[in-house]
Amino acid sequence: MSKDFSHVIVGAGVVGLAIGARLSALHGSRVLLIEKYASPGTQTSARNSEVIHAGLYYPPTSLKSKLCIRGKQLLYETCAANSIDFKNCGKLVVAQTALEESKLNDLLIQTRDLGVPTSMVSLSQLKNIEPNVHAIAALESPSTGIVSAHGLMDFLQGRIADANADIALGTTVTKVEKESDGFRVHAETSDNETIDISTTFLINAAGHGAPSVSNSLLPPDRHVKQYYAKGNYYSYSGPAPTKRLIYPVPSGHAGLGTHLTLDLGGQAKFGPDVEWVDSDQDFALHNDPQHLKETLKEINRYLPQVQLNQLHPSYAGIRPKLVPAGAGFQDFIIQQEQGFPGFVNLLGIESPGLTSSLAIAEYVEALLG
Numbered sequence: 514m515s516k517d518f519s520h521v522i523v524g525a526g527v528v529g530l531a532i533g534a535r536l537s538a539l540h541g542s543r544v545l546l547i548e549k550y551a552s553p554g555t556q557t558s559a560r561n562s563e564v565i566h567a568g569l570y571y572p573p574t575s576l577k578s579k580l581c582i583r584g585k586q587l588l589y590e591t592c593a594a595n596s597i598d599f600k601n602c603g604k605l606v607v608a609q610t611a612l613e614e615s616k617l618n619d620l621l622i623q624t625r626d627l628g629v630p631t632s633m634v635s636l637s638q639l640k641n642i643e644p645n646v647h648a649i650a651a652l653e654s655p656s657t658g659i660v661s662a663h664g665l666m667d668f669l670q671g672r673i674a675d676a677n678a679d680i681a682l683g684t685t686v687t688k689v690e691k692e693s694d695g696f697r698v699h700a701e702t703s704d705n706e707t708i709d710i711s712t713t714f715l716i717n718a719a720g721h722g723a724p725s726v727s728n729s730l731l732p733p734d735r736h737v738k739q740y741y742a743k744g745n746y747y748s749y750s751g752p753a754p755t756k757r758l759i760y761p762v763p764s765g766h767a768g769l770g771t772h773l774t775l776d777l778g779g780q781a782k783f784g785p786d787v788e789w790v791d792s793d794q795d796f797a798l799h800n801d802p803q804h805l806k807e808t809l810k811e812i813n814r815y816l817p818q819v820q821l822n823q824l825h826p827s828y829a830g831i832r833p834k835l836v837p838a839g840a841g842f843q844d845f846i847i848q849q850e851q852g853f854p855g856f857v858n859l860l861g862i863e864s865p866g867l868t869s870s871l872a873i874a875e876y877v878e879a880l881l882g
Contacts, residue, residue, distance in 0.1 A: 519536075521714070524722065526554050528718045530553060534672035544679070549683070553682070561662065563867070604760060620652055684701070686698060696855065714855045721739065739833060741789065746829065748824075749780070754819070759772060773812070795831065798828070806821065833862065
């Protein structure tokens with residue numbers, strides 16, 4: 514029986530858009546993206562550090578490692594070829610204790626094995642290249658950069674439009690059913706109109722909504738629970754104190770520590786921290802003076818000259834986590850689900866999701882054969 518679409522992608526954040534752009538370029542494809550919100554990419558894709566990650570931190574055999582490193586390459590190439598704003602500014606990971614210095618050395622060894630360029634920076638070099646930074650040791654990552662997430666998403670939307678694929682905005686998937694030769698997707702628009710469509714292939718790239726879509730289709734023993742790790746960002750008043758991104762040595766797997774990043778206009782910002790919350794819509798900014806003081810304490814470990822009155826709550830993002838606080842590393846889940854051929858499930862797509870987006874699209878296409 515003929516299907517309405519060859520591919521339906523749930524979610525039009527940067528990952529869904531990347532998948533949509535790639536699959537809609539296939540000969541004979543009929544692609545539909547379904548996006549819950551009124552515009553694409555307004556959630557995790559728009560509320561992050563906009564960093565092109567080098568691939569320093571993740572276990573070497575993990576999808577996060579492989580797709581970050583491949584995605585970085587694709588992202589730099591795509592941005593350069595299509596006038597998408599980016600900057601290969603580099604970053605320093607800085608240690609303040611002997612234990613942190615030991616972790617830096619471990620990172621150096623791991624990145625060499627992965628083929629990711631890094632080098633230790635002597636204290637005299639550090640004083641020369643970033644005189645405001647305090648550290649007892651520093652690791653340089655020259656392939657780290659920054660990108661306009663909105664510019665990238667605009668480009669991907671253009672590719673999707675050029676291929677005559679469709680994006681249904683303000684539309685929520687309410688139920689998914691397996692059919693003998695594909696899937697039936699039920700959805701509801703913001704005007705309360707119900708939609709019922711059929712597709713040969715179904716890709717779940719719904720971000721925070723991905724567990725709900727997955728749980729609608731898979732049996733109860735394969736259901737997943739979502740956890741929410743909020744990250745608060747702070748703008749900085751005054752000239753940027755560094756030319757590069759500055760990261761502390763990570764203390765755990767929920768985040769990479771409150772770091773300094775730069776935007777494409779050269780302004781500095783700090784964040785994100787980690788705050789576990791109960792909702793994927795808890796974007797309320799922290800105006801608690803004590804919280805701000807704790808944030809400043811973390812920043813002052815590597816930039817002692819930053820003052821409290823120079824930090825201003827700016828925005829927050831929510832990381833879609835598959836494990837609760839303290840549970841350790843969790844890899845991306847990107848797989849064709851057993852017993853559901855043609856259904857590709859993407860779960861826990863947090864950082865480095867932006868960096869990995871084009872590689873994830875490549876990976877999904879390969880999974881579908």
